[in-house]
Amino acid sequence: MRLPLDPKIVEETIFDALIAAREKYGDKEILEDQDRKPLTYTGLIRAAFVLGRKIAAMTQTSERVGILLPSSMGTVVTFYGLHAHGRVPVMINFTAGERNIKAALAAAGVKKVLTAKRFIQQAKLEELIEQIEGVAEIVWLDDVRKTIGLQDKLYGLMAGMMPKRFRVPLKPSDPGVVLFTSGSFGAPKGVVLSQWNLVSNCRQVAQHIDLDPDWVMFNPLPTFHCFGLTGGVLLPLLQGLKAFQYPSPLHAKQITELLPEVKASILFATDTFLNQYARVAGPDDFDTLKFVVAGAERVRDETHHLFNTRFHGLKLLEGYGASEAAPVVAVNHPDRNRPGSVGQIMPGMEWKLEPVPGIPDGGRLYLRGPNVMEGYLSPDDPTSIEPLEGGWHDTGDIVDLDEDGYITILGRVKRFAKIGGEMVSLTAVEGLASAVWPEARHAVVAIADARKGEKLVLVTDRKDADVARLAEWARSHGAPELAVPKKIMRVAEVPVLGTGKTDYVAIQQMAELEKAA
Template identity: 75%
Template sequence: PSPLHAKQITDLLPQVKASILFATDTFLSQYARVAEPGDFATLEFAVAGAEKVREETRALFNSKFGGVELLEGYGATEASPVVAVNHPDRNAPGTVGQILPGMDWKLEPVEGIEGGGRLFLRGPNVMSGYVTTAEPLAWEPVQDGWLDTGDIVDVDADGYVTIKGRAKRFAKIGGEMVSLTAVEGIAGAVWPEQRHAVVSIPDSRKGEKLVLVTDHAGAEVAPLAEWARTNGAPELVVPKKIVKVAEVPVLGTGKTDYVAIQKMVEAA
């Protein structure tokens, strides 16, 4: 089976009386587009992970399959793998839910980023350490048991976690830290039906420069700049360069393939 077989999968759901569907936003969006309303009738809820759930995916679920709750979660391989997830009775759309019981967490401030910080985890589900090719029979232990997730998150008073982005998915432009994930959100707000990815490349004047890679053939900078002005976003978050592609590269899991995109942009 392959998650790419959207029609076969949605046809199978009622046949096997599936109660829970796990997938990425990319695949859930594809399933929702091809499914008949009755295909999701046996589902109690759907759980999305590995990438941010787009508003259009959530809206599609609500309009087409009103009885199916879409729950977003967050995990890491090193944490076996679930870290946080929304609950059918405690679902806060836009967040990845609350951190699972039995885990300790802390946030370390990141220079240039307001609110939240770099997430560290400790608990019985956290791995002992990383194996390296140099010493395949030994491992590099996790420092003091605290796993550095490399993710910048914010946690509200009720414990709901909002992912701001990977630490390496921030660019420093003119001395300001800019979330590439947030910039992708701007493109998604302007052109919600298309897929977008943002990477950064070196820039002699401002340190780094944003590049938008999109499958929207008519994408231009002007609508992005207009959205930023209307919504109070600074001009430096607007990508000045756009690369248009027939299809934005994705991994087999449905995640955006940023490694391939980075290489493509640098080659161009």
């Protein structure tokens, strides 16, 4: 099936889409961060040309260049600077650990990594930089900026006036960015998104939800996460909204205090962070928000309840995406919000569901569309891309799709256990634990069991969690006994990735180690 994309939308590159946005919305303030020195469209374009030319002098056309920076104006300028001069940004997840980062650099063929001394010092990443230096050259943007002179500024002035004459011409099908999947279920994969993949996803969202150019988008998510890059940077810039960049989603109190100060209209984040913000926010901190968008992980009932009761019914819209789809696949609409679903599928996308043996409801979701990647980086050859068969991306998600195009996530293929011959959704079991202890964080994994094939293990930060309480709730609510974990591991903190998503790799290892002990 397919929902049509507006035929007036034309294919364009990331930089040309920025130039077109300036023409459409005027030379307004469009980008800001905590330093509170906003840039206009022209200011951003000039800065991108000036910095980009400096980076171009030390790199080759089409070279993949690493960006290891938090969400900030500097990151956006660097990203567009690479595009202006025909280089390909590779967004590095600085929370992924030495092994994954080195693997990512090797997989993408990155020879140079752009970063900043202030960030490395504040984030205490000096040791990580030492480890990276063995496989790639570190380029300090602080030092690069010191070399910018009068001639560079005159160049920027001219380029800002006639950007299409100065920028390296690229095609919409050319690479726009290399990102790496979060690795929550294994080693990160290199995702190559084209220029048009990214731009089309912004156009899809804008066709689905009418965005007012007078609004302010507040982005606390890292740009190494596709949600942070497309939703928090490209979407607002290309649709005329000011994009406010904040360097860390962990600063709950600072973020909630900043929201009314910068007159934020839309907040993007994950359930983990939104739950924290809702707990520390004052009654007026969310007053300027039109709605909040949650993605990357399931939104807990408790988070919905917090927003409904504490913030005058502020709409929390759940969405669904994948790095491979640039990333927005579906999102609820402010006027058509169906809590429990992840909203309607984006216009221009095709989908199909394939049945999964042992799982009676829904099917395995496959996607194809203008926002779906060409393929993964080959792990053996950085210059090679492994294309998708027929252009279809296998999401690995089991979903239900109704006649209105609303998607309900039932679980991941990898997130089902086979217990006594029956398929049990680990996501549903987590929902059971959340119903019993809504304020706590839970994760469920399966380990081998000699008697029933697999056994469920609940990892939770609830100190008094016990099997009897879970079994009692399951009985009184008609949940099957198979869905009750027979083992509980109580931890001080449930491991999460830098994006806020549950780190199932680490949790699986914890459960296996506990079993072996």
